[in-house]
Amino acid sequence: MIKIIAVGKMKNKALAELAQEYQKRLSKYDKLEIVEIKDSDARREGEKILEILKGAKAKIYAMAEEGKCRSSEDFSKTLEEDLAKFGASVFIIGGPYGLSGEVKSRANELLSLSPMTFTHEWARAILLEQIYRAKSISACSGYHHK
């Protein structure tokens, strides 16, 4: 079970289409839920996110530029370990001004997609592709090749 908590809507049509495409593809491998939170300010967004996380039995990743970078193979391995240990992985993507310190402290891991900066809309599309890729790696589906 994978959950994405994301602040703000996908306004860019092409990025929204990509996110939907990989969301659909992912459904072959795992249950996926996307919870969208209205963007306001980092504090209020943070309170809502913490409310959703209350009592969650899952590995919680906060997407953050200062976070740990992982290769796709390493990410795939970690997702499988999460599933075995917690049964679920949750990914939190902040809005344009990032996540509050409280949300970052609540997370088990700060994860970065790249040392380069992406908008939150790009981050959501890329994250979905990487989760799909991670699942494809575990399933040896041939989508990922080296």
Added chain:
Amino acid sequence: MIKIIAVGKMKNKALAELAQEYQKRLSKYDKLEIVEIKDSDARREGEKILEILKGAKAKIYAMAEEGKCRSSEDFSKTLEEDLAKFGASVFIIGGPYGLSGEVKSRANELLSLSPMTFTHEWARAILLEQIYRAKSISACSGYHHK
């Protein structure tokens, strides 16, 4: 002047739209040329790329997973330095099976967008967004905020 030499077509409609969107946006800042090479095998693709590069006065980046990761700010600074020194930057994106050793040797820098793996179509869209972001950073346009 920025040139992108890319192997293979953009088959995914949403990624093609994104690439076009940032290509258009970039035209505000710099001349951009995209040269598409038919995908065959790494050796033949490599020969065509080297042919195009013959006598080029430019900083040449080969996109490669094992390459150097740069932050968006650092990438922006580097692009400005290229412009001052060479007048142009060239980015080479391989096809599904990557670039030949000869092309990598010809490049001034191996550049990686992330330790995570992207398809060549995603790489082209992300690279265009990052070049646009880099130019926006130098222009203090407000597109990039920290």
